[in-house]
Amino acid sequence: APALAQAMPEIRWRCASSFPRALDTIYGAGEHVARRVAALTDNKFRIQVFQAGEIVPGLATLDAVQAGTVDCTHTASYYFVGKDPTFAFDGTVPFGMNFRQLNSWLNAGGGREVLKPFFDTYNVVSLQAGNTGAQMGGWFRREIRTVEDLRGLKFRIGGFAGNVLAKLGVVAQQIAGGDIYPALERGTIDAAEWVGPYDDEKLGFQRVAPYYYFPGWWEGGLNLAMLVNKAKMEELPPLYREVLESACRDATIETMAKYDRVNPEALRRLVAGGAQLRPFPRPVMEACYRAAMEVYEETSNTNAHFKRVWEHFKAYRETQLQWFRVAENSYDSFVYAMQAQEQQARR
Amino acid sequence: MTLDMMPPLMFGGLVLFLLLGFPAAFSLSAVGLFFGFLSIEMGFFNEAFLGNLPLRVFGILSNDLLLAIPFFTLMGAILERCGLAEDLLEGTGQLFGKVPGGLAYAVILVGAVLGAITGTVAASVIAMGMISLPIMMRYGYDMRIATGVIAASGTITQVIPPSLVLIVLGDQLGKSVGDMYAGAIGPSFLQIILFMLFILGVSIFQPHKVPPLPPEALQPRGWPLYWRVLKGMVPSIVLIFLVLGTIFLGLATPTEAGAMGTVGAVFLAVAQGTYSWKLLREAMGNTMRITSMVIFILIGATVFSLVFQGVDGSHWIEHLLSHLPGGKTGFLIFVNIFVFFLAFFLDFFEIAFIVVPMLAPVAANMGIDLVWFGVLLCINLQTSFMHPPFGFALFYLRGIAPRTVLTRDIYWGAVPWLFLQLALVAIVIVWPESVTYFIDHGPQVDPSTVTIDVPLPEAPDDDAVPVFR
Amino acid sequence: MKALLAYSHAVDWISDKFGRIADWMVLLSCAISAGNAFVRYGISYSSNAWLEVQWYLFAGMVMLGASYTLKRNEHVRVDLLYGSVSHTTRLWIDILGFVFFMLPAMILLTWMTWPFFMDSFIRNEGSPNAGGLMRWPVKLALPVGFALLVLQGFAELFKRIAVLRGVDMGPDAFLEYKKPEQ
Ligand code: NA
Ligand code: NA
Numbered sequence: 001a002p003a004l005a006q007a008m009p010e011i012r013w014r015c016a017s018s019f020p021r022a023l024d025t026i027y028g029a030g031e032h033v034a035r036r037v038a039a040l041t042d043n044k045f046r047i048q049v050f051q052a053g054e055i056v057p058g059l060a061t062l063d064a065v066q067a068g069t070v071d072c073t074h075t076a077s078y079y080f081v082g083k084d085p086t087f088a089f090d091g092t093v094p095f096g097m098n099f100r101q102l103n104s105w106l107n108a109g110g111g112r113e114v115l116k117p118f119f120d121t122y123n124v125v126s127l128q129a130g131n132t133g134a135q136m137g138g139w140f141r142r143e144i145r146t147v148e149d150l151r152g153l154k155f156r157i158g159g160f161a162g163n164v165l166a167k168l169g170v171v172a173q174q175i176a177g178g179d180i181y182p183a184l185e186r187g188t189i190d191a192a193e194w195v196g197p198y199d200d201e202k203l204g205f206q207r208v209a210p211y212y213y214f215p216g217w218w219e220g221g222l223n224l225a226m227l228v229n230k231a232k233m234e235e236l237p238p239l240y241r242e243v244l245e246s247a248c249r250d251a252t253i254e255t256m257a258k259y260d261r262v263n264p265e266a267l268r269r270l271v272a273g274g275a276q277l278r279p280f281p282r283p284v285m286e287a288c289y290r291a292a293m294e295v296y297e298e299t300s301n302t303n304a305h306f307k308r309v310w311e312h313f314k315a316y317r318e319t320q321l322q323w324f325r326v327a328e329n330s331y332d333s334f335v336y337a338m339q340a341q342e343q344q345a346r347r
Numbered sequence: 348m349t350l351d352m353m354p355p356l357m358f359g360g361l362v363l364f365l366l367l368g369f370p371a372a373f374s375l376s377a378v379g380l381f382f383g384f385l386s387i388e389m390g391f392f393n394e395a396f397l398g399n400l401p402l403r404v405f406g407i408l409s410n411d412l413l414l415a416i417p418f419f420t421l422m423g424a425i426l427e428r429c430g431l432a433e434d435l436l437e438g439t440g441q442l443f444g445k446v447p448g449g450l451a452y453a454v455i456l457v458g459a460v461l462g463a464i465t466g467t468v469a470a471s472v473i474a475m476g477m478i479s480l481p482i483m484m485r486y487g488y489d490m491r492i493a494t495g496v497i498a499a500s501g502t503i504t505q506v507i508p509p510s511l512v513l514i515v516l517g518d519q520l521g522k523s524v525g526d527m528y529a530g531a532i533g534p535s536f537l538q539i540i541l542f543m544l545f546i547l548g549v550s551i552f553q554p555h556k557v558p559p560l561p562p563e564a565l566q567p568r569g570w571p572l573y574w575r576v577l578k579g580m581v582p583s584i585v586l587i588f589l590v591l592g593t594i595f596l597g598l599a600t601p602t603e604a605g606a607m608g609t610v611g612a613v614f615l616a617v618a619q620g621t622y623s624w625k626l627l628r629e630a631m632g633n634t635m636r637i638t639s640m641v642i643f644i645l646i647g648a649t650v651f652s653l654v655f656q657g658v659d660g661s662h663w664i665e666h667l668l669s670h671l672p673g674g675k676t677g678f679l680i681f682v683n684i685f686v687f688f689l690a691f692f693l694d695f696f697e698i699a700f701i702v703v704p705m706l707a708p709v710a711a712n713m714g715i716d717l718v719w720f721g722v723l724l725c726i727n728l729q730t731s732f733m734h735p736p737f738g739f740a741l742f743y744l745r746g747i748a749p750r751t752v753l754t755r756d757i758y759w760g761a762v763p764w765l766f767l768q769l770a771l772v773a774i775v776i777v778w779p780e781s782v783t784y785f786i787d788h789g790p791q792v793d794p795s796t797v798t799i800d801v802p803l804p805e806a807p808d809d810d811a812v813p814v815f816r
Numbered sequence: 817m818k819a820l821l822a823y824s825h826a827v828d829w830i831s832d833k834f835g836r837i838a839d840w841m842v843l844l845s846c847a848i849s850a851g852n853a854f855v856r857y858g859i860s861y862s863s864n865a866w867l868e869v870q871w872y873l874f875a876g877m878v879m880l881g882a883s884y885t886l887k888r889n890e891h892v893r894v895d896l897l898y899g900s901v902s903h904t905t906r907l908w909i910d911i912l913g914f915v916f917f918m919l920p921a922m923i924l925l926t927w928m929t930w931p932f933f934m935d936s937f938i939r940n941e942g943s944p945n946a947g948g949l950m951r952w953p954v955k956l957a958l959p960v961g962f963a964l965l966v967l968q969g970f971a972e973l974f975k976r977i978a979v980l981r982g983v984d985m986g987p988d989a990f991l992e993y994k995k996p997e998q
Contacts, residue, residue: 014396021704022521051704054656056399057406059944063932069398082944082951152860162864162946171862172946176411179600181524182509187597188856204523214801267799272792279801337803344800368898368906369913370891377917380924400925401932404958408875411867417842417874418849599853606849631839636890638874639838639881643891650921736894746892754895 007237013047015226016065018058018075021051023199025262029130029224029255030074036247037240045240049074065229066123072228074129081159086118086305088160089313090126092222094292096313099131099221099256100328101320105313106223114312118305125233129248130224130255133263135216136200137280138193139209141184144280147287156180156192160295161218167291184208195222197266198259206275213278217288224255350391351666353658357382361651361737371742372640375647383654392657403649407642411602412511416470417638418605419461422612423474424630426586429616437482438580440560447550448557450486451496454479455542458500459535460587462507468732469641470605472501472743480748489556490752492549495760498740499542499767502732505695505725507535509601512695512728516721519703526786527725530718533781534726537774541767582615640746644739664689665705675713679720679776682706683727687769690731698728719782723775730768733761821978821985824971828887831968835884838877845873864945872954879961883968907976914973922965929958 015034019027027049034047050070052058061073062080078091089096089111097105105111106128119126138157144150151169155162162172173189183189185208192209193216194200206212226248233241271277280288296314300307357378364378365371383397407413443449454475461471475497483493505512508528517527550557590608593599599607616622652660668685689698703724710720732740735758744757775781849870856862885891898906935941937952978985 020518022518024521050656053406054661055653056402057409060402060406063402063935064399066935067395067398067931069395069402079944082942082948083939154856154860154862158945166946171856171860172864173856173862174864174867174945174948175600176414176602179412179602181528182594183597183600185525186594188594188600188853202521202523204525207525264799265794268794268797271797271799272794277799277801333803340800340803343798347798364917365894366897367913368893368895368901368909369917370886370893372891373913373918373921374894376921376925380921397924398928401929401958404925404929405932405955408878408954408958409871411871411874414845414849414870414874417877418846421842421846593853596857598857599850603849603853606846607853609846610850627843628839631842632835634842635835635838635877635881636885636888638842639878639885640891642878643882643885736896742892742894745895746890754899758896 007239008041008044009237011045011236011240013045013071013232014055015047015049015072015074016055016061016070017049017051018061018073018079019052020058022202023195025198025255025258026130026132026195026224027051027074028258029251030226032251032254033074033129033226033244033247036250037243040243040247041240045236045243047072062122062124062227065227068123068229068231070229071232072226074224074226076222077126077225077227078159078222083122084118084305085160085299085303086115086309089309090115090119090223090225092219093313094161094164094218094295095289096220097317097320099133099223101317101324102221102223103128103131103252104320105316109316110312111316114309118309119227120230123230124227125230127226127228127245127248128223129226129251131252131259132195132219132222132224133256133259134196134221135219136193136196137213137216138191139184139200139205140191140211140213140278141187141209142190143211143278144213144284146281147284150284150287153191154189156184156189157218159218164218164288164292164295167294168287181205181208196259196263197270198262201266201270206270206273210274210276211278212270212275213280215280217280217285224252348389350659351663353382353386353391354655354660354663357651357655357658357660365737372643372647375644376650379647379650379652379654382658383650386654386658396657397653399653400650403653404646407645407649412514413642414602415605416473416641417634418602418609419470420473420637421630421634422605422608423470423477424633425609425612425616425627426474427477428626428630429612429619429621434578434580434582438576440482440486441576445559447554447559448546449559450479450483450488451492451546451549451557452543454483454496455500455503455539455546458497458503459507459539461501462504462535463591468502468505468511468740469743471504472498472732472740473637473641473747475501476744476747480752484749484752486560487558489553490756491760492556493760494744494748494752494757495762495764496542496546498733498738498744498757498761499764501744502729502740503535503538503542505729505732506531506538506722508532510725512699512725513721515695515699516703516725516728519699520707520717520721522717522721526718527721529785530722530782531725532785534722534771534775537781538726538768538771541771542764545763545767582619586611586615637746641743644742661705664702668702668705668709675715676776678709678713679715679723682710683723683772683776686724686727687730690728691734691737695728695731698724698731716779716783718786719775719779722782723772726768726775727772730765733765733768735759735761817978817981817983820974821983824974827967827971831883831887831964831971834880834964835887838881838884841873841877841880845870845877848873864943864948868943868945868949872949875954875957879957880964882961883964886965886968886972889972904980907980910976911973911980914969914976919966919969919973922962922969926959926962926966929955929962933959 015030017027017030021027030049034049038046055070056064059079061075064070065073076091077087080087096102115126147168150165152171154171154173155165156173156175157165158174166172175183175189180192184192184205192205194203236244296310300310360378360382364374367374386392387394440450440453443452458471458475461474479497480493504510508531513527513531514524517524546557586608589611590604593607594601594604613622613627616626686698686702689702707717711717732738735741738761741757741761745754748757848866852862852866898909933952933955936955941951943949943951
């Protein structure tokens with residue numbers, strides 16, 4: 001079958017992940033893509049995934065894909081907001097859309113098309129490959145009761161959310177990774193955030209900063225991306241391209257399913273281990289919301305790409321939120337309330 | 348030539364290139380590039396792959412944990428120049444004056460204290476070496492004992508929290524840094540005891556190697572001496588508490604504590620009247636050159652390990668590991684011997700990144716406590732800093748030792764301590780409680796009894812009529 | 817030969833100057849780091865810009881100081897064999913080392929890090945952290961540092977060739993490899 005052999009050449013890619021292997025859910029999404037691709041092409045198209053630091057540091061993978069020194073990266077695009085804040089829309093933004101809504105925007109709502117000219121300038125193609133769902137708000141040494149409590153709060157938080165919180169007087173502190181635990185333990189910083197219960201549990205912060213706040217309004221559903229070098233993508237035989245795209249979609253469902261399985265159990269263990277669950281007070285959330293909207297407007301005034309994407313994103317979000325309030329939210333809130341009643345009755 | 352021949356060839360090449368005696372930083376990058384171009388020629392990867400180098404170099408330069416190196420080196424350089432550190436060691440030495448090995452005990456203790464402040468071996472070995480080597484030489488210590496005890500005491504820092512090695516291992520094993528730190532406490536005390544016992548042994552069987560202070564250096568006992576000793580020791584102890592204290596009070600991160608220590612050292616030098624502009628100027632220059640030298644070794648090593656990744660070095664190691672014997676103890680013994688030998692060629696970063704992720708699932712399946720496993724590996728990896736001739740601690744020591752110190756002495760001096768570290772590995776294998784006892788297991792509540800019940804938003808007003816437009 | 821030595825002399829001067837700058841970066845980064853801790857503790861103020869400037873200065877001292885460190889012959893060696901061979905053999909090891917080990921690697925790294933810097937410069941790349949710094953100044957330190965090493969590498973090479981050819985340059989032709997201390 002020489003014709004078939006020609007259609008299915010041996011191709012080997014290197015994928016530099018932005019994540020350590022120990023983050024098995026997130027890192028695992030990249031490996032899931034690799035496994036599916038190999039299985040669907042009878043091992044002809046193989047992607048080798050390297051954890052952060054093995055080929056390049058986790059925050060430098062975009063540079064590597066852009067320059068073609070690796071073929072693709074499994075990452076969260078918002079790591080690159082320093083290059084351009086527009087990257088955030090491919091990951092997640094404060095008070096943005098949840099998994100379902102973002103998924104819709106990217107795949108059916110024209111989000112992918114709106115982002116394309118932007119990604120073109122970096123010579124990459126972005127494919128959706130995983131999601132964490134809504135994240136937690138992180139670990140605090142003291143309680144946050146009022147908006148005033150945010151003033152002077154030394155919080156290890158990166159990216160866009162840092163800019164939003166800075167408006168409310170939070171001191172966003174990107175101290176060295178290895179310093180976080182001892183600094184949080186001794187109060188050099190007051191708070192730090194990571195992902196959700198399952199990943200947070202491994203860091204052991206509940207022992208030194210027991211107040212575990214929710215929700216992580218800056219990450220209402222973090223989209224993970226497979227960023228592929230554009231030329232490499234175009235060189236792929238059409239079949240392989242289809243396979244890669246399908247495998248990435250598959251990984252999205254797979255990761256979300258896995259997170260929803262492991263997070264509830266991990267949260268129970270954390271609470272059993274002394275974590276104190278706390279919701280951000282409503283006035284705090286409202287202040288943060290308004291600050292976030294200000295940041296969007298300010299950034300739009302200085303960045304044309306950002307403005308173009310934000311306007312599209314904002315309009316889509318509005319339609320989505322209106323609709324989700326009707327059936328999804330009514331259904332959800334009712335069921336949650338009834339289950340809560342049963343739960344209280346049992347006690 | 349096939350792909351799987353490349354990793355062992357690279358190890359061989361590494362030894363040859365380094366032995367030539369050209370600066371290690373450039374030899375490391377040369378051996379990496381040599382095999383890199385060979386691999387391109389053989390089609391194992393293309394030229395573009397080497398384009399990852401700038402990103403890796405930038406990754407090293409932007410790693411803010413490495414800031415501890417210039418900070419603690421500057422502190423050490425100031426202390427050494429203004430005679431403060433000497434006073435600390437002299438003071439301790441005078442107290443142990445008549446005891447053979449007194450200075451060596453002092454070095455081990457100071458190493459442990461320094462280890463509790465800093466997390467990087469480079470910072471600790473350099474500071475220790477600058478402070479204590481000249482004193483030990485002056486009082487006639489055997490050169491091999493002197494260099495060995497300094498290198499070994501300098502590497503204690505990576506078992507005593509805070510520690511870069513424990514952070515990296517915790518990250519790779521998916522265990523919390525807090526647990527790793529707690530687990531390492533027991534073994535680090537055991538190690539200090541083991542080191543002191545060794546010096547005790549030397550002082551009994553070969554007392555001429557660790558002479559007590561000569562009678563003319565020994566001051567007559569009495570208040571004048573105690574007062575002088577106290578005056579010599581107090582400033583340094585104040586300084587150490589300043590560094591630890593700022594971390595403890597939540598004033599500084601462990602990295603910043605190094606900078607606080609430097610500020611403290613300047614103040615102490617001023618208070619002692621030994622401060623001069625020239626002193627600070629020299630200390631700055633010295634620190635700059637040592638930092639540059641150390642980081643360039645890491646830059647050279649990163650060229651090597653990029654190519655090693657490119658030729659599937661990790662697969663090669665995985666293959667070696669596939670013939671593991673069964674059983675917990677058998678597995679642990681094999682793994683530790685394997686890591687010990689690997690540590691001759693790879694530094695702890697590479698071992699942590701390449702080997703540990705392959706070992707962790709196997710260990711977890713065998714029901715081995717991963718914190719215990721990580722601490723074991725940490726102790727074992729300490730040897731990777733001490734292996735002649737490529738151990739980084741020995742490089743650093745060579746970099747700051749006076750010319751009269753023979754390289755041969757540095758290498759031979761390290762050997763007995765390697766065995767002590769291996770002995771500690773064995774002890775921790777047969778006595779896991781030395782690790783697990785210190786781990787805080789938290790409040791013991793059964794997770795299955797926990798109900799998560801967060802407040803719901805208030806129920807909508809019954810009378811509210813939805814509006815559609 | 818004379819021209820080559822004049823070149824070496826000029827490069828020594830340049831490396832000296834950059835070495836001075838790198839020295840100051842040590843003190844500055846240390847002072848800023850201690851200052852950060854005090855200010856954060858005292859008045860709960862801090863910023864990522866002040867945190868980032870610490871490692872900018874760290875990168876600066878490493879890259880800008882490397883050529884001066886090379887001039888002082890203080891990059892550490894495995895001198896197991898090197899320490900025991902004759903002076904001439906050592907000269908030859910150095911010459912071969914510069915030609916085959918050091919210069920190709922440093923030229924390659926200079927060439928590779930330049931576009932790395934340019935991309936950041938053209939895009940005006942910032943920090944991903946709130947209130948952080950522009951990235952291009954620190955990325956510029958890479959090609960500059962590697963280029964300085966190339967210049968100094970040739971300078972050291974020429975000095976050794978001159979000594980080997982019997983040019984009498986006095987005892988201070990270049991520094992013998994020795995400890996950087998005392
Ligand atoms: Na998060
Ligand atoms: Na330590």
